[in-house]
Amino acid sequence: MPRAKQRTPELRDRVLQVAVATLTTEGVVGFTTRRVAEVAQTSTPAVYELFGDKAGLVREIFFEGFRKLRACFDQLEETDDPWADVTATIGALRTFVREQPALSEVMFSRPFADFDPGASELRAGKAVRLFIVGRVRRCVDAGLLSGDETDIAHVLVSLTQGLAGTEMAGWLGTSRASVERRWNLAIRAVLDGLGREAKPVPFRGHPRQKRRTARG
Numbered sequence: 001m002p003r004a005k006q007r008t009p010e011l012r013d014r015v016l017q018v019a020v021a022t023l024t025t026e027g028v029v030g031f032t033t034r035r036v037a038e039v040a041q042t043s044t045p046a047v048y049e050l051f052g053d054k055a056g057l058v059r060e061i062f063f064e065g066f067r068k069l070r071a072c073f074d075q076l077e078e079t080d081d082p083w084a085d086v087t088a089t090i091g092a093l094r095t096f097v098r099e100q101p102a103l104s105e106v107m108f109s110r111p112f113a114d115f116d117p118g119a120s121e122l123r124a125g126k127a128v129r130l131f132i133v134g135r136v137r138r139c140v141d142a143g144l145l146s147g148d149e150t151d152i153a154h155v156l157v158s159l160t161q162g163l164a165g166t167e168m169a170g171w172l173g174t175s176r177a178s179v180e181r182r183w184n185l186a187i188r189a190v191l192d193g194l195g196r197e198a199k200p201v202p203f204r205g206h207p208r209q210k211r212r213t214a215r216g
Contacts, residue, residue, distance in 0.1 A: 012050045013042045016060050024102040033057060058106060058115040065103035066124045073097050073131045082138035086145075089135045090160050090187060097164035101146075112180065124156055132157060145194045152194055159190055183210045 018040040023031050033054050037044045051057040072092050079085055097104045105111050107125070130154045139145040145152060163186055166172045173179040 007046055007049050011040075011042060011046070015042065015047055015050060015057075016064060019057055020064060020103065023106070024054055024100075027102070028105075053114075054111070055115045059117075059121060061103065062106050062115070062117060062121055063124050065100065065107040066128055068100065068103065069093070069096050069107075070127045070131065073128065082135070082142050083144050086135050086139055086156075087187065088190070089132060093132075093157065093160045094164050094183075097161060098168060101168060104161070104164075129153070145191070147194055155190065155194075159186065175215060187210050 010061050015036060019031075019036045022036050022039055026035065033047045034044050036057065037047045040047075047057065051060060057117070072095070073089065074093055076085070076088050106115075110116065133149050136145065136152045137149040140147070140152070163172065163183060167179055167183075172182050
């Protein structure tokens, strides 16, 4: 099949989808603009013309990840149970990270040295962030959670990312039952803890660090 030569929106969309698929199948090490152009049946100069450079292509993958995650959240119906809605949101994020590990790594980590998200890139996650914060705020307003909704949202997202990564690495258990049990334990412990009107305790690090500091 002859390679496409025209720099059209259709070509741009195809190259982006191929880039996501290439990153998924070949990982960060195997991800190059030349490889993406080859699979998309276009030229490397065409990719550069469409996206500027490799960092520009990765930037669009970054945006695409947040678009896909927001689409997943949009499928969640809002019910009259704020607690169930928060746990459903956590479950949707868990599924996304498991099913889209390459996208998740670009979105939440820094796997490419030549792409460092700036303010405009970080704003790409605003719709996702507002969705999660909104779900948490309903729990706060209902008296089910106590604290700042943005802080709680950050904690829940970080916890979900960490657990999902551990699960995919095979460190969360050797059976589905054990994995689910540990997921439920972690999420329940955090949500139950945030639901208590407890006096905040400042984090001071490891006790041994404190003793070493005290000895000067």
